Amino acid sequence: MASIQTAINDLRQVVGDAGILTDRDELLVYECDGLSVARGRPSAVVFPTSTEQVVACVRVLAKHNLPMVPRGSGTGLTGGSVAFVQDVLISTARMTRIESIDLENRMAVVQAGVLNTALSDAVARAAAAARADSGTTLAPGGLHFSPAPSSQHASTIGGNAATNAGGVNTLKYGVTSSHILGMEMVLPDGEILTTRAGALRDGIGPDLPGLLCGSEGTLGIITRLWCRLSPRPQHFRTVYAVFSSTPSACQAVSDVIAAGIVPAAMEMMDGQMIRVVEQAFGYGFPDEAQALLLIEIDGVEHLLDDELNEIVAICERNGAQEVRHCSDPVRREELWQVRRRTFGAIGRLHTAYFTQDACVPRSKLAEVVAHIVEMGKQADLTINNVFHAGDGNIHPIFFFDDDDPDQITHAMRVSEKVLEYCVAMGGTISGEHGIGVEKIALMPVMFNPATIDTFQRIKNAFDPRHRINDGKLVPSDTLRIELLTHH
């Protein structure tokens, strides 16, 4: 304890009184991330504002041999940024400087705590200023930072990179790692690792930024990123289709992909989820609706109507009861509100739930979704589905009574069975949320011993003393955090 108190005093020297939290009440907020069943109170939370301060904090903790956990906004969903062994949280949330925006090279340099949407907003302002300055239509513009996880208004770009976040647009535009050119990371011994920095789209040798994306804070603390900016789509068509059967809607998804159309988004909710939304907001969905599909295409304006007509025909051919579509931004926003309000609707009706995350081959969606609903029935659990259908990225939502520990454990066990089933269907245990502590017990389901050993060797190359975020993502010999035994 003396060591922790001494370390806290040393950390205070680095970040000042305003840059550290140690009060038990204040630490309460940092006990969990979006996975509320995984809780652990940190010894302290520090808020460095620069890479140099992160280095100094890490060196203090290394000197005192104390474990550390990196954290962005805490919007993760797997317990990956939670301190389970009284670690010190190092939050990058105050590292919010957008250091440069280079429109010509379609690149921005940001500190890790910059919010996802803040970058795109800043890019839009920079482009407008460039247009005004040049007085010519040739000024570059219309760029944005493409990754759009659901948490994008709250999540940091460092966190997006650490979890390789996805979102609704990944079908066409890829996950976060496709948009990170390089990064700076503070290693667990306080050294600074800079990978391919700058505007370069290629480098020499193995793709290290590709490895660091999705490493969930287990290799170091991301402090700065070189972000690729992409053309912001200008023209859209949005299709909304209601089906009386989930398999029919899934078949429509599969048929759209098979037609060679690559939508910007293809979102689905199942019948139970539709009823939850209907109950909360009264959109007037048909009583017999079993699936709602929201498809958006973007691109060359002249091309969109052809694709739209083909999508509408596919939906109708698969028995859609109702198909609406639009091209105007106001109506588009109304249609998207249905999707965006799903979790708000859940919150109005249920106090406790968790969202699972897996990815399966798109051609197997219908079979997988039907099977998961059946698993819920057999386990006497309510499981609703809202998901990124175009990616095959499913999000079964498990409801439970959080006053009943047995029910929590039961829901988590069923959720593990669902993930095992997804792996058996050719899928993965995580499409976009990551592993954290939530799924670490399932890593042997997904990977053979040689692969897990390779992950451990990579971890050891960066963090030989297991100082940072140990027990997350990679099964560890030194620390096992098993959520199911906690309940």
Added chain:
Amino acid sequence: MTDRPAHNTTVHVDRLDELVKLVRQCGQSGQAMVDYGVAHGGLGHPPPAGHVRLIQYGGVIEHYERDFVVRVAAGAALGDVQAAMASRGQFLPIEAEEDISIGEIINHNVYGPLCVRFGAMRDLLLGLRYVDGQARDVHVGGRVIKNVAGYDLTRLMIGSLGQLGVIYEATMQTYAIPRCVMSVDLSIEDPVAIDHGMPLWLVTDAAPSWLCLHRQANRWIGQLGFFGRGSSCDVQLRQLETLLQQMAGVHILGASHTTLATVRAQGSAYRRWRRIAAAMVKIIVPPAVTGQTCRKLVEQFGPYPLLSIDALPSRGCIWVGGALDALEAMELDQLTTPLLTAVGGVRVWHARPTDGETIAPFGPSQADWPMLEKIKAAMDPRDIFNPGRFLPAQEPAAV
């Protein structure tokens, strides 16, 4: 196979168990396993004496047609994969010579003009199986579009120059062959015009599906094209014409409806010089100075008429070289140094004249190389795979 492969032999491997056995034998005997590919033999430091050269089986293992995903054996030639995909109306959006294997493409991060729309292997590769330095079968990624389980070793292997393991299976995304393809040739007086024009093209309806720049007979030719449906390519062409009215020195030489196969064949013809060049270096610069760098290369190296240049402006990638002797190649190397220093670029020599070994194959050195050495030691502790090609040869570690 014998218990110990003979020195300087070439071993054909058809099955995983054969590959595992070979890696185990090489690990035990301390022999290097070498696979530089058919088109990258001159890239990096030469292999050590007494090595075993590897040639792997290739072929399409499974095409998940409705998922637009294909799984192939790493020795599969790109041309064979494309032919198999074409028979199902699909293609792999990677442009390279047809005899290059998928494993070679991944190991060397090979990409072409289609990267402006489809990206590179980083954006297409979904899963890998490889044999590591301890002769173990490692599976990473899978066949789904999104996958964040475990460290992303698929991306780490891209561009690894075969130093981290022997890839024997790869799973990748495919796309539908476009219904309509239009090819446009541009005459460009000054390649700097591309630097100015590209940021705008990319954010308008004139955004191309492929884009490249060549220097031919002292002229700059831009090639780009559109993929679409119905008449959309014509609409894109009209948009491009409008844009070019505002750009001096760039003119459309010709535009025509064509096919993906024709585009691919033309690209192959343009790239042929790279395969036979006595000296060739790949330069990576920030995209917005691609044209400017091309111009400086010609201005400063101009007296040599045999200098060929290809560039991918959206990626800042330039291949420059030709029938240069060792002195000329060294002069080119020295010339690129200040150009790269000024813009933070890098270079990789793909071919050096036989007496031009003093040219460093990579440069300038990068800050992350020491960490890459640690990763190499973790994944290939006996330093079996292409030792010393890029990362320096190591003292074999205890396993």
